[in-house]
Amino acid sequence: MGESPHTAAPVVAIVVAAGSGSRLGGEHPKALREVAGVPLVARSVHQLAAGGVGVCIVVVAAGTEDAFEAALGDAPVPCAIVAGGAERQHSVANGLALLDLHGGLAGAEVVLVHDAARAFVPPDVVVRVIAAVRAGADAVVPALPVADTIREVTDDGPSALVDRSSLRAVQTPQGFARAVLLDAHEALEESGTLVTDDAAAAEYLGHEVTLVAGAREAFKVTDPFDLVIAEALVARGQL
Numbered sequence: 001m002g003e004s005p006h007t008a009a010p011v012v013a014i015v016v017a018a019g020s021g022s023r024l025g026g027e028h029p030k031a032l033r034e035v036a037g038v039p040l041v042a043r044s045v046h047q048l049a050a051g052g053v054g055v056c057i058v059v060v061a062a063g064t065e066d067a068f069e070a071a072l073g074d075a076p077v078p079c080a081i082v083a084g085g086a087e088r089q090h091s092v093a094n095g096l097a098l099l100d101l102h103g104g105l106a107g108a109e110v111v112l113v114h115d116a117a118r119a120f121v122p123p124d125v126v127v128r129v130i131a132a133v134r135a136g137a138d139a140v141v142p143a144l145p146v147a148d149t150i151r152e153v154t155d156d157g158p159s160a161l162v163d164r165s166s167l168r169a170v171q172t173p174q175g176f177a178r179a180v181l182l183d184a185h186e187a188l189e190e191s192g193t194l195v196t197d198d199a200a201a202a203e204y205l206g207h208e209v210t211l212v213a214g215a216r217e218a219f220k221v222t223d224p225f226d227l228v229i230a231e232a233l234v235a236r237g238q239l
């Protein structure tokens with residue numbers, strides 16, 4: 001990356017919320033599910049704003065735009081809504097396309113990508129990610145050590161113990177210099193390559209991925225158990 005620290009322009013977050021939430025179940029998109037009466041997507045936007053994000057591009061399933069508009073009615077920062085794609089990567093790409101088209105966001109140099117499902121990410125994680133990009137990192141991810149002992153399985157052979165001391169679980173928001181993220185997604189689209197997160201997209205073009213400390217609270221609401229935990233922690237004032 002260039003040497004200029006990205007300080008003046010607003011930080012933009014692409015909040016991907018276009019998944020169906022099949023593991024969670026229910027008739028509404030996961031990001032619209034409520035914890036203590038507040039939709040996950042609204043919680044995500046609130047936490048991002050508290051950490052320094054100035055504008056959100058919220059990527060939603062086509063046909064659900066009005067419902068998301070309503071859910072984000074009290075958002076603390078401006079939110080643009082755009083339709084997503086079949087895979088998370090396509091949804092991020094659609095968000096990036098809007099970023100590129102949106103004249104008002106032309107100056108944005110720091111771009112975050114966040115799972116709406118990680119609705120309780122603490123603001124200090126967001127602050128760390130932004131600070132690392134502003135300090136010159138191309139791609140930044142919050143990460144945590146792995147708590148369980150890990151075994152690698154194969155179809156036919158025995159399982160094998162993996163040294164977990166060198167493993168990290170990766171969270172969001174992930175932060176990027178704008179050009180890095182745009183170029184990475186363009187390259188993935190051209191080659192037809194699918195990745196599971198945006199750090200892997202940046203790495204695809206040879207960029208180094210910088211790790212900062214994540215947080216347990218940034219867990220991804222994935223299945224019904226996670227929603228029960230979230231409700232309980234919010235009720236106890238711990239989220």
Ligand SMILES: Nc1ccn([C@@H]2O[C@H](COP(=O)(O)OP(=O)(O)OP(=O)(O)O)[C@@H](O)[C@H]2O)c(=O)n1
Pocket residue numbers: 016017018019020021022023024030031059084085086087088089091092114115116117118220221222
């Ligand atoms: N085509 C997709 C798929 C996922 N996501 C978003 O990516 C984030 C991480 O995905 P995940 O938690 O796996 O959500 P779902 O894909 O909705 O869950 P599931 O796999 O259980 O259906 C979520 O905020 C989800 O809304 C998205 O924007 N577009």
Ligand SMILES: C[C@](O)(CO)[C@H](O)COP(=O)(O)O
Pocket residue numbers: 088115169170171172196197198220
């Ligand atoms: C982006 C992510 O949350 C980082 O851990 C993860 O890769 C999303 O995976 P999913 O299978 O789309 O939930």
